[in-house]
Each structure stands twice: as structure tokens, then as C-alpha cells.
Amino acid sequence: MGILRWRKVSFRESFQLALMLSQGGEFAFVILTKATGLRLFTMELADQVTLIVGLSMALTSPLVVLQRKIWHCRSETVPDQDAYWDDHEPEVIIAGFGRFGQIVGRMLQARHVPFTAMDKNSDHVEFVEKFGNRLFYGDLTRLDLMKSAGIKSARILVLAVDDVEESLHIVDLAREQNPNIHIVARAIDRFHAYELHKRKVENVIRETFASSLEAATETLEHLGYTEGQALAITSMFRKHDEEMLLKFVGHMDDMKELQQLAQQGRLELEKLFEQDSKNPVSS
Known part of the structure; x- marks a missing residue:
């Protein structure tokens, strides 16, 4: 304290x-x-x-x-901070308030950062009003709903829906209404991540990527690698994979080029691991 x-x-x-x-x-x-x-x-x-x-x-x-x-x-006689939220548009919109969006919302709530929650299912969002936040439920690809939620004035859109087409549609709508909005988007799979990067989404969070790297790190440690070695290997793989992802974005319609990039990527990764094995990372 x-x-x-x-x-x-x-x-x-x-x-x-x-x-x-x-x-x-x-x-x-x-x-x-x-x-x-x-x-x-x-x-x-x-x-x-x-x-x-x-x-x-x-x-x-x-x-x-x-x-x-x-x-x-x-503090009954003291003005509540929530009164401020009633007169000001929240700067953050969370589109999709399932398990992914709820974690973001909980962290914002813990710091008293007001947000607007949006979801198809009213059961997911009804309780957020109890904590002074705004809510909207319905079809998130409807322009009128997005406008009502304050998309034109929001600074950040946390895109947490679990449907790829819906996610991409929301990105397009948000960009049309507010070109300067910063988007943090959940990517369901690699293809989804490609499409988000093509739309210049600033932060693309691949749903299972971080947890898979954590599992790989734990596996390496249990196989006898030091913590430092395991972290270095997973960090190398993360950097390489993210670089390859960005390379692929510009060639999604050229299968031959994608195959060449994939082969090149595998060779580069093998070379990195080979170099690392010759120069072990200390803990």
C-alpha cells in the first residue's frame, strides 16, 4: 500500500x-x-x-x-467518478465480450478506465452497466449500432469477436467512420491475421500463439534446457514467425510465391537454430 x-x-x-x-x-x-x-x-x-x-x-x-x-x-456526499463517465464518451470500445473481451474489460475496470462493451448476446454484457460502463448488444456489423456506441470519437477499438468475416467487416466499418482509431484485434488463425495486417490493423493478437510459445518454453525446460535457453529459443521463433507473417501478407494471391517464402522461411529458421546450437545461450 x-x-x-x-x-x-x-x-x-x-x-x-x-x-x-x-x-x-x-x-x-x-x-x-x-x-x-x-x-x-x-x-x-x-x-x-x-x-x-x-x-x-x-x-x-x-x-x-x-x-x-x-x-x-x-462518500455518499462526494461526487462519484462514474458521473464523469455518464457525460463523456468512453475512449475504448470492446467489440465482442466473450472470454477474450471480458479479460480486457476486467483489466480496464480495475484501473477505472471507462469502456463501451458490445456483443451479440445480451447475457455477456448486461452486468457491465453495474460498474458504470456502457453496453450495446445486437449485430456488431450494423453501422447504426457502431455509431451509437461512439465509434467516431473512440480512440481504441478492441476487436474480440470470434467470427473472421464479422471481424473484418467491423474493421472496415471502423476505418470508414474513424480513420485514426487504433485497433487491437484478436486473430482466430493465421489466415485471419493475414487479412487484419492487410487492413493495416496496428496490433494483431493471435489467439493461441502466445499460449503455444509458453507451452513450448515449459516443454524445453522439462527436457533439461535452462530457463534462459528456453526463453531465447521461443523468442527467436516468435520473431521469425512474425516476420514471415508480414512477408506473406503481400503475396496472399500468389500461391507459387507463398510456397517459395514458406520454404525460405523453414531454411532460415533451421539456420538460426543451427547457429544457436553452436553458441548456446546461458541462463
């Missing part, structure tokens, strides 16, 4: 975050079991720590709710 106050975060936010971080986690039980097995802890001490962690997990949520109620009672 002291660090947050030093960083000029409000007392209310600092206290609430400190309260939420005070609880232990399930991983503590894993560590305790391992430590007890290695005889680093006595069973008596392990039982005491287990009790403390369990109580912290059980009590944190009720304490956070109680803190919010107390703070609400004390």
Missing part, C-alpha cells in the same frame, strides 16, 4: 488493492506440501501456515465487500 501511495495512487484504490492482495493462494498449499516433504518445515509449522492461508482466502472477499459498503456510506 505504501508503494501505491508513493506512486500517487489514491488512498481508496491503494487500500482496496492491498486488501485484495492480502490473501494467500492455492499455490501456497503446493509449496507447503513440497517443503514439508523435503523437511524444510515441521508439520506443526506447516499446519499453522495452512490455517493462516485458508483463513485469508475465506475472509478476503467478505472484507472487500464490507470495505466497499463502508466507503460508500462515507
